[in-house]
Amino acid sequence: VTTDMLVAGTHFFPDAEAESLGWKTLAVNLSDLAAMGAQPRWVLLAGALPEADEVWLAAFAAGFFACARQFAVDLVGGDTTRGPLNLCVTAIGEVPPDQALKRSGALPGDDLWVSGVPGRAALGLAHRQGRLVLPEPLAGTCLEALNRPQPRVELGLALRGLASAAIDVSDGTLADLRHILEMSGVGAEVGTDSLPSPGVGAESSAVRDAQLAGGDDYELVFASAATHRQEILALGARLSLPLTRFGRVIAAPAGTLNLIDARGQPVTVGHLGYAHFQ
Amino acid sequence: VTTDMLVAGTHFFPDAEAESLGWKTLAVNLSDLAAMGAQPRWVLLAGALPEADEVWLAAFAAGFFACARQFAVDLVGGDTTRGPLNLCVTAIGEVPPDQALKRSGALPGDDLWVSGVPGRAALGLAHRQGRLVLPEPLAGTCLEALNRPQPRVELGLALRGLASAAIDVSDGTLADLRHILEMSGVGAEVGTDSLPSPGVGAESSAVRDAQLAGGDDYELVFASAATHRQEILALGARLSLPLTRFGRVIAAPAGTLNLIDARGQPVTVGHLGYAHFQ
Secondary structure, X not given: OEEEEEEEOOOEOOOOOHHHHHHHHHHHHHHHHHOXXXXXXXXXXXXXXXXXXXXXXXXXXXXXXHHHHHOOOEEEEEEEEEOOOEEEEEEEEEOOOOOOOOOOOOOOOOEEEEEOOOOHHXXXXXXXXXXXXXXXXXXXXXXXXXXXXXXXHHHHHHOOOOEEEEEEXXXXXXXXXXXXXXXXXXXXXXXXXXXXXXXXXXXXHHHHHHHHHOOOOOOEEEEEOXXXXXXXXXXXHHHOOOEEEEEEEEOOOOOOEEEEOOOOOEXXXXXXXXOOOO | OEEEEEEEOOOEOOOOOHHHHHHHHHHHHHHHHHOOOOEEEEEEEEEEEOOOOHHHHHHHHHHHHXXXXXXOOEEEEEEEEEOOOEEEXXXXXXXXXXXXXXXXXXXXXXXXXXXXXXXXXXXXXXXXOOOOOOOOOHXXXXXXXXXXXXXXXXXXXXXXXXXXXXXXXXXXXXXXXXXXHHHHOOEEEEEOOOOOOOOOOOOOHHHHHHHHHOOOOOOEEEEEOHHHHHHHHHHHHHHOOOEEEEEEEEOOOOOOEEEEOOOOOEOOOOOOOOOOOO
């Protein structure tokens, strides 16, 4: 069971397109179930709305139910009330006893993997805000990642028995990886040049920041014993989803993060991801 | 499974005392489980807060966990984020197959019952807002009903097999009764003088409004076959909780509400309860 609250101004623009918002509101919760290796089954939606705007609601519902249909979940309850726009979904999934993926199982020597191309959502956001101008079709790809994230449900199910720990990337690749490290009592060595390129061309610091610290991607970061390496590459091919090995778990104080570049030199980054109250 | 969202300014005063708010945030959700005859088990709490105020959070948590302890529920998940104050609880309970109380089972001839003294919370609100001055100890009783409602969990469990339909009174006695009538495809005859008196003395129209249309009481309204009448009175005695018969279900178009006074004369009331978008 998982719950996520989305707030206008914090998680999305107050003028966000309603259909995309409906999709994303559900998708980010299914992403949490995916990170646990669970099969999504039922969801509840509670929403505070400033007013009962039927056009907005119809578009929101269209996006929400498109996502529900794609992942075969049923809306089984909810609540509506008046207030500043706030959307809270609770999602319920099923997983066999002792097969759930946790954040706490990573072991020294495990490989670290990430699905898809983290950073796209942050680049889409920068593009939307005019801080960066992306060429087409990259702009479209990045805005799609931002507005209509794909929860990695199939990947999560397939990682049962393969991953020793998993998490979805909502606050940034390194920030969410650190949750695994802290819960597992280990550290990690991360190759900053090993992450898949968003394809912007010149790898500027803005691109690196997006890859390492951009949130909102809803890719999965997971740890897995090196003996599973070929199986995981085959899984990526089967799902047509890039799975990239970008580091390894090390015996070190919980949460230790050593960043190195392609030549093995230490890398310093400005911030590690989104913190809700800083 | 049930979810309820509480919004500052709509469900509580922006300056509401944090400990009471913590209690109430959980209590109103347990009330929904009580109305289904479910044993509360697990809860999740998602909250948007304008800032991380540790004193406020400590008081809120004290109230929330006092309620959790009293009803033996475990907090198993949640989410925190920045935003206008909004609290969303999802509560999960257990009930044996086919024993859940629903809104849809009321039959013509059934008695209509209400627990406790509906209207107290609305009178407490009027007192707090200065629209009414209540004497002590009545003021204290009504403010307690408003700020620290008691979910009728034990009653709900005991009503399995006795009640044909049940609901908790969050929007007002008649408004919530009407949900039962509509879902059951029946009408009701309600004796407005049969409801338990909040003990204000002169039964002003303000008091009657509170009894019939005041929300936020979290008492249970339920229908039950007349053959169970003695059993229900005995149940009230066992729980030290007044259970009052205030009407009966009739064969009539779904949602029909005939209000009559002690002499059998029709009664007209101004509004039937709280509507979220009027």
